[in-house]
Each structure stands twice: as C-alpha cells, then as structure tokens.
Amino acid sequence: MKAFLKRYKVFLLLIIVNIIVGFALPEIGLKSLNLTKKNFIEMISVIPPIFILLGLLDVWVDRATMMKYTGKNSGLKGVLIAFLLGSAAAGPLYAAFPIAGIMLKKGSSLFNVFVFIGAWSTTKIPMLTFEAASLGIHFMITRLILSIIGILIIAGITEKLLNQEQQKKIYEINQ
Structure with missing residues (x-):
C-alpha cells in the first residue's frame, strides 16, 4: 500500500x-x-494503438539491430533515424515516452532518444505541411532548421548533465 x-x-x-x-x-x-x-x-x-506498436517493436526489432542503428556508436545515422522516427510519428507527446522506453530497452543511446522525443514534439511532418500552407514555406523552413538545431543542442546538454549513475538508472527503469 x-x-x-x-x-x-x-x-x-x-x-x-x-x-x-x-x-x-x-x-x-x-x-x-x-x-x-x-x-x-x-x-x-x-x-x-501505441501499445500494439510497442509490442510489435519489442518483438520484431532485436536489441542488436536497435543498437547498431541507434546505439552509442551509431553516429549521424542514429541521429537521423531517431529524428525521422519522431518526425513521422502521430499522436500526442505522451505517446512518445513508452516508445522512448522501448528504444532504451533495446540499447538506443540517450542522445538519440532525446532527439526522438524532441522531433516528436516539434517537427511532425503533418505540422510542417500545415505550417507551409498557413504561414509560408520560408517560415516553415526557418522554424524547422531552428528546431533541429535546438533539438540537437538540448539533447546534447541533457545527456551531458546526467552523470553515469543517472544514466544507468534511466536504462534500468526501462529494462
């Protein structure tokens, strides 16, 4: 109790x-x-639907594959994959966190998970098309570029601010 x-x-x-x-x-x-x-x-x-997708992701994508493409040594490829996954996603931001948990469970780097969450919250493809139609392509491109820069900076700072023990605890929570 x-x-x-x-x-x-x-x-x-x-x-x-x-x-x-x-x-x-x-x-x-x-x-x-x-x-x-x-x-x-x-x-x-x-x-x-999010839990169904989580179950499929958990079963279909093995840990070695996830680590290869979004793990600590994935480099720019991992960042791009995390960014595209977040940008192509649909649904409210709270739906991103269980997916981020599965990514961590499968060995994704914290930096790439932070990029995924940042992309989910600010660079969704439907939102970009609406912005371009409503506010103009120049505004949309400017905001997208600034958002990408901001996401990368925030992900980097957040990862650096977490000490090894805190990072380990985040991974343990998601096992």
Whole structure:
C-alpha cells in the first residue's frame, strides 16, 4: 500500500484538490471534471494503438539491430533515424515516452532518444505541411532548421548533465 501511495501521490493529490475545488467552486469543479473526462477519452483512444506498436517493436526489432542503428556508436545515422522516427510519428507527446522506453530497452543511446522525443514534439511532418500552407514555406523552413538545431543542442546538454549513475538508472527503469 505504501508503494502505491508513493508512486501515485501526485495523482492522488490532484484528485483531492479537484474534489475540494468541486465543493468550493462547483462551476469550476464541473469544468475540471469535464476536461478530465475529455482527456481520459483521448488517452483511451491513443494508448491502445501505441501499445500494439510497442509490442510489435519489442518483438520484431532485436536489441542488436536497435543498437547498431541507434546505439552509442551509431553516429549521424542514429541521429537521423531517431529524428525521422519522431518526425513521422502521430499522436500526442505522451505517446512518445513508452516508445522512448522501448528504444532504451533495446540499447538506443540517450542522445538519440532525446532527439526522438524532441522531433516528436516539434517537427511532425503533418505540422510542417500545415505550417507551409498557413504561414509560408520560408517560415516553415526557418522554424524547422531552428528546431533541429535546438533539438540537437538540448539533447546534447541533457545527456551531458546526467552523470553515469543517472544514466544507468534511466536504462534500468526501462529494462
């Protein structure tokens, strides 16, 4: 029971805060409840396909292949693969994290996983086409170039800021 409370303490705290707000300010509480319901329905529609893809990725791609193409010694090839995987993905950002976990389990480097998450969040191909149509090709290209530079810088800094013990713990969590 203690482990459950420790693991879900933030979630449980938010439920308590929502209940208090619901009683104190019923209008806001109802909006909060409706928003929670909407988000839950969205998650239920997104999570099952992601888990199916995760299962397929886990079974079909062996560790040696993943390490070869996105591991520590994969170089530019690994960065490009991680970037393209993130850019071609569909769905909200929270769907990227289980995939990132599988990548780590299969031996991808932290840098490439950070690139994958950054690409998922900022360079999705459908978003780029919408940007080009709405804001112009020059804007889209400028933002894409700056996003790529930013993703690489942030991934590099994040990896460097994590010491060996922290990196080891991230890999252990995903085993």
